[in-house]
Amino acid sequence: xxxxxxxxxxxxxxxxxxxxxxxSEEENLLIIVGDVNFSHAxxxxxxxxxxxxxxxxxxxxxxxxxxxxxxxxxISMLPARYHIEVAKDCISYNKNMVTxxxxxxxxxxxxxxxxxxxxxxxxxxxxxxGIDHMSAMQVIDKIRAKGGNIILFESFTGGxxxxxxxxxxxxxxxxxxxxxxxxxxxxxxxxxxxxxxYKYIPYNRxxxxxxxxxxxxxxxFEAYANRDSLKYQSAYGLENAKTLYRGTMRRxxxxxxxxxxxxxxxxxxxxxxxxxxxxxxxxxxxxxxPYSPTDSVELKFRHALKIDQDDIVWDKLIxxxxxxxxxxxxxxxxxxxxILQKILEDSWTLQDHxxxxxxxxxxxxxxxxGQKHQIDSTMVTLGxxxxxxxxxxxxxxxxxxxxxxILNEKIVTPGVQIPITKEVYDPILKELEAYxxxxxxxxxxxxxxxxxxx
Numbered sequence: 001x002x003x004x005x006x007x008x009x010x011x012x013x014x015x016x017x018x019x020x021x022x023x024s025e026e027e028n029l030l031i032i033v034g035d036v037n038f039s040h041a042x043x044x045x046x047x048x049x050x051x052x053x054x055x056x057x058x059x060x061x062x063x064x065x066x067x068x069x070x071x072x073x074x075i076s077m078l079p080a081r082y083h084i085e086v087a088k089d090c091i092s093y094n095k096n097m098v099t100x101x102x103x104x105x106x107x108x109x110x111x112x113x114x115x116x117x118x119x120x121x122x123x124x125x126x127x128x129x130g131i132d133h134m135s136a137m138q139v140i141d142k143i144r145a146k147g148g149n150i151i152l153f154e155s156f157t158g159g160x161x162x163x164x165x166x167x168x169x170x171x172x173x174x175x176x177x178x179x180x181x182x183x184x185x186x187x188x189x190x191x192x193x194x195x196x197x198y199k200y201i202p203y204n205r206x207x208x209x210x211x212x213x214x215x216x217x218x219x220x221f222e223a224y225a226n227r228d229s230l231k232y233q234s235a236y237g238l239e240n241a242k243t244l245y246r247g248t249m250r251r252x253x254x255x256x257x258x259x260x261x262x263x264x265x266x267x268x269x270x271x272x273x274x275x276x277x278x279x280x281x282x283x284x285x286x287x288x289x290p291y292s293p294t295d296s297v298e299l300k301f302r303h304a305l306k307i308d309q310d311d312i313v314w315d316k317l318i319x320x321x322x323x324x325x326x327x328x329x330x331x332x333x334x335x336x337x338x339i340l341q342k343i344l345e346d347s348w349t350l351q352d353h354x355x356x357x358x359x360x361x362x363x364x365x366x367x368x369x370g371q372k373h374q375i376d377s378t379m380v381t382l383g384x385x386x387x388x389x390x391x392x393x394x395x396x397x398x399x400x401x402x403x404x405x406i407l408n409e410k411i412v413t414p415g416v417q418i419p420i421t422k423e424v425y426d427p428i429l430k431e432l433e434a435y436x437x438x439x440x441x442x443x444x445x446x447x448x449x450x451x452x453x454x
Contacts, residue, residue, distance in 0.1 A: 001028050001029060001030040001050070002027070002028055002029055002030070002072045002407060003029075003030045003032055003070060003071045003072050004020060004029055004030070004031050004032065004071065004072065004073055004075065004403060004407070005032045005034065005067055005068065005070070005071035005073070005074045005075065006020075006031065006032065006033045006034065006075045006077060007034050007035075007056060007058065007064075007067070007074065007075070007076050007077065007078055007086060008034075008035060008058075008076065008077035008078040008079075009033050009034075009035040009037070009040050009041040009044050009077070010035075010077060011176060011177070011389070011391065011392060012077060012100065012126070012176065012391060012392045012395040012396055013033075013044060013077050013392065013396060014044060014387050014388050014389070014392045014396065015388060015392045015393045015395075015396035015397055015400075016075070016077070016392070016395075016396030016397070016399050016400045017031065017033060017044050017045060017051075017396075018388075019396065019397055019400040019401070020400050020403075020404070021045065021048050021050065021051055023404060024048070024050035024051070025050065027404065027407075027408075029050060030050055030051070030052065031045065031048075031050060031051045031052070032051075032052045032053075032054060032067070032070075032071065033045055033051065033052070033053050033054070034053075034054045034055070034056025034067055035053075035055075035056060036055070036056065036057045036058075038053060038054070038055040041053040041054070054067065058078055058082050058085065058086065061085075064085070064086070064089060065089050065092075065093070068086070068089045068090060068093055068095055069093050071095060072095070072407060073095060073096045073097070073098070073403055073406060073407050074086060074090055074095050074096070074097045074098070075097075075098045075099070075399060075400075075403050076097065076098070076099045076101075077099075077100070077399075079177075080099075080101035080102060080104065081104075083099050083101055083104070083107060084104065084106045084107060087107055087110055087121060088110070090119065090121070091110060091113050091114060091117065091119065094117055094119065095119070096119055096120045096121070096122075096406050096407075097119070097120075097121045097122070098121075098122045098123075098125060098399055098402050098403045098406065099121075099122070099123050099124075099125070099399075100123075100124070100125055100126030100127075100129075100130060100395050100398075100399050101123060101124070101126075102123070102124055102129060103123045103124060103416060103418060107121070107123065107416055108416055110416055111415050111416040114414060114415050114416055115414045115415040117414075118414045119414055119415075120406050120411060120412075120413070120414055120415070120417070121415065121416040121417065122402050122403075122406065122411070122417060122418075122419065122424070123416065123417065123418055124418040124419065125398045125399055125402045125418075125419050125428075126394070126395035126396075126398060126399060127157065127159075127358060127360075127391070127394035127395050127398070128157035128360070129418065130394075130395070130398050130399075130419065131360065131379070131394055131398060131429075131432070131437070132155055132157055132360060132362075133232075133418055133419050133420050133425070134398075134419050134420070134424070134425035134428060134429050135360070135362065135377065135379065135425075135429065135439050136153070136155060136236065136362055136364075137236065137420045137421075137425055138425055138426070138429060139362065139364055139375060139377060139441065140153070140236060140237070140238075140364065141422065143364065143366045143368075143375075146368065147368060147369075148366040148367065148368040148373070149240065149366055149367045149368070150238055150240070150241050150364065150365070150366050151240075151241055151242050151243070151365050151366060151367055151372070152241060152242060152243040152244075152363065152364065152365025152366075152374070152448065153236070153238055153241055153243070153244055153245075153362075153363070153364060153365070154243065154244075154245045154246070154247075154362070154363040155245075155246045155247075155360075155361070155362050155363075156213060156221075156223045156246070156247045156248070156249045156359075156360065156361045156362075157248065157249060157358070157359070157360045157361075158221065158223075158248060158249025158250060158358070158359045158360075159175040159176055159356065159357075159358055159390075159391050160172065160173075160175070160249070160250070160251065160356065160357045160358075160359060161173040161175070161350070161354070161355075161356055161357065162354075162355035162356055162357040162382050162383065162390075163218070163357070164355060165350070165351075165354035165355050165356070166251075168319060168347060168348070169312065169315055169316045169319050170251075170254055170257065170316055170319075170347075170348070171250075171251035171253070171254060172250060172251065172254055172348060173348045173349065173350050173354070173356065174344070174345065174348045174349060174350065175350070175356040175358075175383075175389055175390070175391040176391050176395075178341050178344065178345055178348075179337070179338075179341055182267055182269075182337045182340055182341045182344070183267060183269050183337055184248065185203055185206045185207070185224070185227065186203055186267070186269070187227065188203075188227060188228075189201055189202045189203070189227075190206055190224075190225035190226060190227050190228075190229070191227070191228050191229060191230055192225055192229035192230065192244060192245045192246070193229065193230060193233075193241070193242070193243055193244040193245070194243055194245070195242050195243055195448070196242045196243075201225050203262070204262065204263070206224055206225065206262075207224055207255040207256070207258050207259040207262060208255070208256070208259055209224065209225065210222040210223060210224050210255050211223055211247070212252065213249065213361050215359060215361065215378050215380065216378070216440075217380075218357075218359065218380055220251075220252050221249045221250065221251060221252065221359065221361075222249070222250055222251070222252045222253075222254065222255055223247035223248060223249045223250070224247055224248055224250075224255055225245065225246070225247050226246040226247055226248060229244050229245050229246040229247075230244055235418065235420055236420065243365070243448070249359055249361070253312065256313060257312075257313045257316045257317070260305050260307070260313065260317065261340060263305060264285075264288045264289075264304070264305070265288055265336060266284075266288065266336050266337070266339075266340045267336065267337050267340060268335065268336045268337060269335045269336070269337035269338070270335070271335060271336075272333045272334065272335055273287065273333075273334055273335070273336060273339060276329050276331055276332065276333065276334040276339060277328075277329060277330055277331055277332045277334075278328070278329075279328065279329040279339075280324060280325050280326065280327060280328055280329070281321060281322055281323065281324045281325075281327045281328075281329065281343055282297055282322075282323050282324055282325050283329075284329055284336075284339050284343075285297055285301060285322055285323060286300075288336075289301060289304055290304070297323055298323055301317075301323075302314065319347065320343060320344065320346070320347050321343075321346065321347075322343065327343075327346070329342060330342075350386045350389070351386065352385060352386050353385060353386070354385070354386060355382055355383045355384065355385065355389075355390070356382075356383040356389045356390045356391055357380065357381065357382050357383065357390055358379070358380070358381045358390040358391060358393075358394045359378070359379070359380050360378065360379040360380075360439075361376070361377070361378050361379075362375075362376070362377040362378075362439075363375075363376055363377075364376075364377070365446055365448065372446040373443065373446055374443070374444050374445065374446040374447065375441055375442065375443055375444070376441070376442045376444050377439045377440065377441045377442075378439065378440050378442075379437065379438065379439045379440070381393060381394055381436065381437050393435070393437070394437060397432060397435055397437065398419075398428055398432065401427075401428050401431050401432070402419070402424070402428060405424075405427060405428070410427065411423060411424055
């Protein structure tokens with residue numbers, strides 16, 4: 001049997017594993033799932049005859065190398081920073097590799113070695129990055145094929161809670177790694193291109209510079225800028241575009257409320273809070289506020305951030321039990337971001353029966369025969385429950401489809417790459433449609449860059 005090794009069995013692995021198990025009989029596959037949590041890996045494969053769970057610690061060099069040697073292709077679903085050791089082993093043992101993560105500088109340096117050995121290292125093949133690349137390039141290539149010139153490209157994605165499970169004031173629940181949500185936007189100013197001018201938004205202003213998007217059947221959303229919207233300008237061939245903007249989608253009102261945490265410093269991940277394990281949630285909040293012998297924590301908070309008592313933002317903060325004396329942090333030497341994450345997980349964790357939602361929105365502006373045109377393209381995918389989420393579906397299915405295509409030599413171009421060529425995106429997008437992941441394209445009047453609040 002042909003062996004597919006999956007390293008990491010986290011939240012995004014459920015659909016990936018299910019897809020490959022469903023294909024295992026006709027494709028003669030043995031699916032090996034390795035995770036440091038053996039029981040969780042075992043739970044995901046059940047009693048399937050064509051699957052095997054193994055205990056695999058990525059830091060255990062010997063067992064990692066042995067597992068990779070024993071496979072025909074490797075899928076790494078580990079946190080991004082751990083892919084590189086797996087990739088180096090794949091170079092050593094001549095194995096193709098697939099990940100959903102961004103191409104790191106270390107990974108990029110392996111391109112020459114991978115190409116020389118004829119190995120395919122497919123990266124950024126999840127949802128964002130992944131489906132966003134493929135769906136965007138498919139439309140961009142169609143426009144170019146008829147002689148059009150791209151002058152505007154905007155792309156937005158949001159991992160959100162499904163409407164039927166949207167039962168908190170924030171209109172949000174965690175659908176992937178909570179840590180990434182808490183520290184989103186840090187590490188430098190957001191950078192994008194607007195009508196030929198470079199624009200920058202520093203972190204302390206990021207969540208107050210949003211634009212609005214309407215998705216038919218799902219209402220209005222807001223979007224804040226991703227850190228570097230120009231990262232794919234060259235890869236997409238958009239050097240002549242006047243506007244390039246990539247953003248993250250939330251429900252309207254989320255960003256203004258989230259900005260409260262940013263302004264107080266609660267999302268900082270650079271230092272540790274003293275005696276954090278013995279803090280109540282109220283103590284944590286108070287640590288960021290001025291001392292007062294008379295004013296309450298609530299009063300100081302409202303005064304510091306200029307929040308009126310009847311402001312919906314205040315209701316959102318109260319809903320999180322942010323000022324509780326009874327709930328304890330219980331984390332030793334925790335950073336502010338780690339403590340905030342714990343507080344949020346109390347309220348924003350999907351329950352067993354609840355569903356999430358992935359929303360993607362592209363805008364393409366182009367010139368053709370002297371006229372300006374615009375295409376808006378949207379995709380909405382709903383999850384089934386807490387395990388088979390829309391996030392795991394839109395991340396895991398492209399990874400699985402790509403891995404099988406590489407194994408079957410339908411994708412053959414070697415090297416470290418992302419899915420922006422027809423060889424990759426055409427068959428994968430076509431198969432994703434069979435799983436309900438498809439885009440609706442609409443011709444709309446060309447409006448140029450949306451000036452709302454930007």
